[in-house]
Amino acid sequence: MDILEKCRPWTAEHLLATGRDCYFRAVGDTFDGTEADFQGRRVIVAASHDYLGLSAEPRVREAAVAAVRRFGTSLGGSRAVSGSLELHEELERGLAAFLGHEAALVLPSGYQANLMLAPLLGDGDMVFSDFSNHVSLEEAVRLGRAKERKFLHGDLGHLEELLIAADGSGTENTGGKLILTDGVFSVDGDVCDLPGLMKLADAHGARVVVDSSHDLGVLGPTGAGAGEHFGLRPDLVTGALSKSLASVGGVIAGPADVIRYLRFHARAALFTAAASPANVAAALAALRVLRAEPERRVRVLDLAERLHNGLRALGFDTGASVTPVVPVLVSGRERCLRVWRRLFDAGVFAAPMVHPVVRAGREVLRVTLTAAHTDDQLERVLAAFEHVGRVEGVIPGSAPAAHTPVRIVRPRGPLTTVR
Structure with missing residues (x-):
């Protein structure tokens, strides 16, 4: 055929x-x-994730234009060979500090940022994933060699059952454990219970990774995302630059040794062209506006x-x-x-x-x-x-007499301006 x-x-x-x-x-x-x-x-x-409206911001646009004039449209190689700019490193330092981590690595897409997790997932390891996680997190697990257990969306009781079963499962508990979750879920729009996830992680010797693509720039007193919103620091944070940072690209942030290891072991970084100068400059300018406004x-x-x-x-x-x-x-x-x-x-x-x-x-x-x-x-x-x-008959012919109002998630503490 x-x-x-x-x-x-x-x-x-x-x-x-x-x-x-x-x-x-x-x-x-x-x-x-x-x-x-x-x-x-x-x-x-009404379908864009440019949450802060920065894609049309003149300062962001001009930063991209200036980068093209200085560096051209492409670097013609991977970061490991000929495609690394001081501009990339400036953005990485800025994002690491913003997200509260030691180091960060910038990728050409948010999808690739999640694929960076694959080298951490070896034989004997176990991954516990929320059923509603973004597909790119699923792909990272598929690329790795770890066993995966999915827990019902937001159901900490189910997750605890899976963790307890893994603790007592003989040879299956010889490796490490990793809990994967979105910070804000991209379809349902709800926020993960990060305090509950991290409490379970501590109890069962697991690490926690949060994909903050949809909460970076939106949650937290300075907009640093779900971790800052809850006053917690996940072990690793990933995110897309195509939403609140009005660009195209991705980031993974965490301990310096982990990021250094991934630079040399993750195919998603080694075998891809570097993020373009225009995209890096736009994200850097957007980060500055985000923090200042x-x-x-x-x-x-x-x-x-x-x-x-x-x-x-x-x-x-x-x-x-x-x-x-x-x-x-x-x-x-x-x-x-x-x-x-x-x-x-x-x-x-x-x-x-x-x-x-x-x-x-x-x-x-x-x-x-x-x-x-x-x-x-x-x-x-x-x-x-x-x-x-x-x-279409989706709603009644007249408005209902009452409805349950939504109280939008707000920063837990005063909004902070960083100049």
Whole structure:
């Protein structure tokens, strides 16, 4: 059989018939990071993770332009050979200090930052993973040689059972143990119970790794993420630079000896071209703005709370989220994609999440606003959801008499400005 035969049915007509044409839509132009042109239609972008609205910030853009003028568009090699700049090291020092760790390593993507964990996962080791972790964490485990045990999402009781079983499982307890979790879960928008995870880790001799892609820049008094929010320091932190840091790339931070070991053992670092000068410079500039302007965090959290509660007042279900990741339940694959299309026609671009990203029957439209969105844009998003939700029968014809309000997660302590 031809190995490519499986691809034949995937025609443009097939994508249209199955609703998959909503993905990979090309943007013609963007406007202030909040709106975009899609084939002649201008819509509000409510699907971006540029949480602090820094991708359109002039200081970030100019830093990227200046880096291209100085270093060119590419370094033509890996960091290990010819692609390492002092600029990379400056960003690594800044991120390490920001995240409260000794050292950091910058990668070309957030996905690769999580793949960096693979060399730590050897024969005899065990990994305990939250069922809702990002797929890149799953890939890291697959690349390693450790055995994996998945615990029900956010269920510390189940995790404890697995850890106890591993403690008494004979040869299986000869290696190390690692607990993997997202800080903020990218679809559900809830925050991990880091204190509970670290307490269990201490009790069972495990290490903890947190993927802070969606909480870096958003949680904590200075925006350093879930660890800072809870006043704790996970053993390792990974993250994407493509969200609050308005660039493309990834980072892994931790003890200096661990980061040094991974530089020389992780294929995700050794066999990839270096992150481009423009991306590194943009992230560095964004980090400076993030630390100097905490009002951006206040703004995105305020907008998120108003979005959650505006949707809930209309009768929508936004699940357990208490963050700017707002999952709107629209159960049924066809219905979810149909609602997405109606919203797009109404001028709002959301992100449809269907199986296998989520369980069948738990389809959601993920909605995110950034600090750059205006109050008027928020109201237009809510108006579009109200109209489409009623037409599609997702919400009742009139608003419910009452709803359970969402109190967005806030910093535990005063917001801190770092100059």
